[in-house]
Amino acid sequence: MENTEFVPIKIDQLLENTILNIDIYGMVNNGYNQLCSKPIPIISDLITEIKDLTNGPIFIDKRDKELFNKYLERNLSLLTNKNDISLAEKTRIFYNIGTDILKGDFSNFGSSIELERYRHFISNLIIFLKSKPGVSKYFFVLKPKNHSIYNHSIGVASLSISLGIKIGLQSEGDLENLGIGALLHDIGMTTVPQRIVEKQDKLNNREFDIVKRHVKYGVEILSKVPGISKDIISAVQDHHERIDGKGYLFRKRGKEIHPFAKIIALIDVFDAITSKRPYRDASDPFPAIREIMTHQSGFEKKLLKLLILELGENN
Ligand SMILES: [Fe+2]
Numbered sequence: 346m347e348n349t350e351f352v353p354i355k356i357d358q359l360l361e362n363t364i365l366n367i368d369i370y371g372m373v374n375n376g377y378n379q380l381c382s383k384p385i386p387i388i389s390d391l392i393t394e395i396k397d398l399t400n401g402p403i404f405i406d407k408r409d410k411e412l413f414n415k416y417l418e419r420n421l422s423l424l425t426n427k428n429d430i431s432l433a434e435k436t437r438i439f440y441n442i443g444t445d446i447l448k449g450d451f452s453n454f455g456s457s458i459e460l461e462r463y464r465h466f467i468s469n470l471i472i473f474l475k476s477k478p479g480v481s482k483y484f485f486v487l488k489p490k491n492h493s494i495y496n497h498s499i500g501v502a503s504l505s506i507s508l509g510i511k512i513g514l515q516s517e518g519d520l521e522n523l524g525i526g527a528l529l530h531d532i533g534m535t536t537v538p539q540r541i542v543e544k545q546d547k548l549n550n551r552e553f554d555i556v557k558r559h560v561k562y563g564v565e566i567l568s569k570v571p572g573i574s575k576d577i578i579s580a581v582q583d584h585h586e587r588i589d590g591k592g593y594l595f596r597k598r599g600k601e602i603h604p605f606a607k608i609i610a611l612i613d614v615f616d617a618i619t620s621k622r623p624y625r626d627a628s629d630p631f632p633a634i635r636e637i638m639t640h641q642s643g644f645e646k647k648l649l650k651l652l653i654l655e656l657g658e659n660n
């Protein structure tokens with residue numbers, strides 16, 4: 346155990362009536378001690394027992410972290426419905442699991458996208474977002490500080506779904522497709538050279554033309570996925586179109602743009618303005634909306650108003 350690194354986990358993330366295939370450690374007499382060895386059937390007695398053995402945090406081997414995230418992902422509906430986990434903690438779990446899911450597919454673009462895995466994640470995210478008004482704010486406030494395409498995509502998905510609920514999308518299928526489209530809206534960015542994606546300064550025209558292609562590539566990648574909904578593909582295809590016709594790729598206008606794409610487009614821009622980047626400070630949410638309202642005529646006013654209502658929601 347000399348070279349083992351440990352990471353803390355929360356005891357309330359051990360879910361009753363599940364089996365954990367990971368050893369659990371605790372600090373006893375100033376050293377890491379194994380408290381339970383795998384496979385561990387999680388029952389309430391065991392949780393009491395662990396609490397008796399150590400009143401401090403519990404740990405797992407750092408190498409088991411991914412396995413632990415998979416355990417949480419598999420049991421996401423138990424987690425989402427668990428009352429003793431705070432909204433903030435649940436939000437962090439959604440960020441962690443979502444990042445793991447996206448990392449897998451974003452790095453293997455073109456291979457089979459695990460649509461069912463996305464659907465499972467998004468359907469639980471919808472349940473969570475519906476559980477209390479204003480939950481989407483947590484995704485905004487608790488977005489990890491390191492800007493990444495994964496955090497951006499999860500942030501855009503959560504606020505897009507909340508806006509979808511607010512405009513009255515009724516069917517679970519529609520909300521799921523909106524959420525999956527939002528999660529994958531920038532999947533085509535995997536084809537843009539890293540040098541351009543990570544460029545600290547403003548892009549020149551040639552670089553911007555290359556970035557624009559991510560829409561076309563995104564559609565190509567998604568079109569190969571068996572069973573994918575046309576709504577998801579259209580949402581990705583239209584996410585840089587603007588109702589005033591000043592967007593790309595096809596300079597569509599108004600009703601020509603898929604309704605899911607109008608939501609994703611707005612949240613995409615909102616998320617970008619409110620995120621800290623090397624060349625710009627993060628804006629606060631309401632000034633960001635004001636900026637969009639004043640300077641951009643590419644978004645529906647109705648959606649902007651609903652976004653203000655969503656962010657002003659208290660819980
Ligand atoms: Fe994009």
